Amino acid sequence: MNLDDVYGILSNNGYKLTKQRKILLDILIKYPNLFLSAEDIQKKAEYKNFHLDLSTIYRTINIFDNVNLICKTQKDGSNLYKIRTTKKHHHHLICKKCGKAVSFDFCPSDIFNHIADKNGFVLVEDKIELYGYCNKCSNTL
Numbered sequence: 630m631n632l633d634d635v636y637g638i639l640s641n642n643g644y645k646l647t648k649q650r651k652i653l654l655d656i657l658i659k660y661p662n663l664f665l666s667a668e669d670i671q672k673k674a675e676y677k678n679f680h681l682d683l684s685t686i687y688r689t690i691n692i693f694d695n696v697n698l699i700c701k702t703q704k705d706g707s708n709l710y711k712i713r714t715t716k717k718h719h720h721h722l723i724c725k726k727c728g729k730a731v732s733f734d735f736c737p738s739d740i741f742n743h744i745a746d747k748n749g750f751v752l753v754e755d756k757i758e759l760y761g762y763c764n765k766c767s768n769t770l
């Protein structure tokens with residue numbers, strides 16, 4: 630997703646592109662393959678001489694999430710975010726050290742449906758994440 634796509638999605642959903650939203654989007658789009666915490670985002674905004682309160686960051690991320698622009702994961706109990714790079718159903722391979730993420734759209738949904746079916750469930754959602762160390766980090770372990 631590029632900046633124009635993202636702006637289009639926001640305005641189609643009735644959200645104005647305020648300065649704060651733009652700063653946050655710029656940061657997320659600059660790191661499309663990295664999961665960032667609200668604190669990481671705040672630090673990156675400081676580098677641009679822009680102060681964002683954590684509450685503003687959470688609120689804004691929430692808006693982006695409502696219009697399906699965000700992928701979320703958790704690390705040590707805190708939430709990490711990145712911009713969605715594909716509209717398709719997908720999963721992530723995530724580096725435990727630096728947060729690098731690779732999105733892939735392989736999903737063993739047939740197997741999951743089978744498991745759900747066998748247990749009398751109708752499957753509506755699946756969340757799988759694969760964790761490891763990226764090329765760069767595995768060299769410095």
Ligand SMILES: [Zn+2]
Nearest residue numbers: 700713714732
């Ligand atoms: Zn994703």
Ligand SMILES: [Zn+2]
Nearest residue numbers: 724727763766
């Ligand atoms: Zn890494």
Ligand SMILES: [Zn+2]
Nearest residue numbers: 718736737755
């Ligand atoms: Zn899946």
